[in-house]
Amino acid sequence: MGIRTLNLTKTLGDPPTPILKNISLEIQDGDYVSVTGRSGSGKSTLLYLLSSLDHTLEGKVEIDGQDVNQMSAEALSLFRNKKAGFVFQFHYLVAELTAMENVLLPARKSGGISKRREIATTLFEQFGLKDKIHRLPRHLSGGEQQRVAIARALVMEPRYLFADEPTGSLDSENSEIVLNLLEKANEKQKTTLILVTHDPGFSRRARRQIHLVDGQFITP
């Protein structure tokens, strides 16, 4: 079903400044889309609107055919828990929980921890973190923390993966590792990947590229 937007417009601040202007696009299931643009071009805003974290009354966002503005709080919560995974520039790991506990946080909300623990263990193995399962975030390097954050985003086997500059705070080696992991999820599990990035090199690896200029997009 995928994600579809129609004349999506978003204004922020006082006086209201348009961030996005009449964006209409369609993202198919299993697609790999990169969103690029300068700072302030509205790429993160677009990602948050597409992922239901943000909303606007101007225009429409449909996820799997459902208008986000019409979805109840419970339905949105269920969507974010079961169908969406988020990776941000900062890992946002809960400092008091171990790597495994952080990864299992989404499962803690919806139940079925034992099944998700098996998936998490596999992810830790794939991400080269098998020996760091019980470490607290402060005992992990920046790259490892971001890999744990990706494992957390993937543990529920989501249909959509929203990544907002996931390599923004990493060195080139760790950036490559992180991007490979995201792409692997897209290839193997057919997870729809929407990636916001500054890096033109990373952007070009997507099947589809959206470039935002002053809140409007141009497809290169």
Add this chain to the structure above:
Amino acid sequence: MIELAFRYLLARRRQTVLMLLGFFFGSAAFVLLSGIMLGFRYYLVYQLINNDAHVHIQAREEFLTEHSLDASFYGMLTGRVFWNVPPSGKKDSDLVENPQAWYERLEKDPRVVAYTPRLSTAVLFSKGKATATATLIGCDPKSQTQVTTLGDYVTEGKFDALALGGNQIAIGERLRKKLGVTLSQNVLVSVAEQKPVPFKVVAIFSTGNQIFDEQAYGSLEDVQAVNQTPNEIDEIAVRLVDYKSSSAVAKSWSLLSEEKIESWDQKNANIYSVFRIQDAVRFLSIGSIMIVAGFGIYNVLNITVIQKRKDIAILRSMGYTTRDIVLIFFAQGLALGIAGTTLGLLFGYAFSFFLETIRIGAGPLGIGVDHLIVSREFPIYLQSAFLALSSASLASILPAATAGKLTPIEIIRSSSE
């Protein structure tokens, strides 16, 4: 959610312990202070209940008003009398007018354990040069000991000896000291300007209550003779099966007759007003400790919410609802309240046993028990828990509600800036 709340608490151990101590001391102080106050109160009430009758049926008492005498002048149907100087004062009879009717009524009433007719009179006791004014109470010695526990407090002689008549008295310890009299000695009893009558001391009692211990008891016939009011009584003292029903029973009897009927608690209403003040002080002082403890939780949780904004954002992005977030923070405050209060109550309970071993010399009323009496009644613990948990809940819900209102996008945007 609850597990996450506990993990947050364990991560900041020092703050957690400090917040917990607030509720620990608050609840422990409440149960100990309340226990001491109520322990003393129950002791006092026990004395009042057992050393005196539960209900007193006394000669009627009527205060005169401007129109009290209207009927005497013109009959009930005519107009009112207007006075230059209106009548005032008390119109009364010093005696219970139809005691026989009361005896029959009390005999049939299943709520009554025992009753005794009495005649009290103010007399002057003297022995040698020592004199003391006190109340001499005439009673039926056998039923008197059924109505009150006075017989249990006899330290010398026998209270039942009064039944033999022949001008014998049982005398309170304080009165005995004033007169310097000992068992088997005689004291002179004078009423108004009549000739003094010698009475032999056959019993000495010591209740620990100054009021009771300055009184003397004689047989009803002897006191009626001294007072020159043969066959007359001014009071019927009644003991009930259930002392708690005293005021209700007194109220129901007062509808049947014009006699003045007072229960033990109505008679000691001034003591009850002191109890109410004690309660107010108790709740205010301990309540303020709980409020301070509550502020501790409020402040720490507010700071925690600010510190954990990123956690809130990521949890919301994972599908955690507003309710879940509120629960995570509310549970922290409530858990501290519950833990602190439980420990405080347990400590208070255990420490109360130690307090009871502390000697305080002469006991609360001069004599009697010589140590602190601490009440461990369940309602005290319930009140303490209620106060503490209310404070903890109120202090937690406000920061928790603030956390619940935060939207993930606001936090992420502000974190990226």
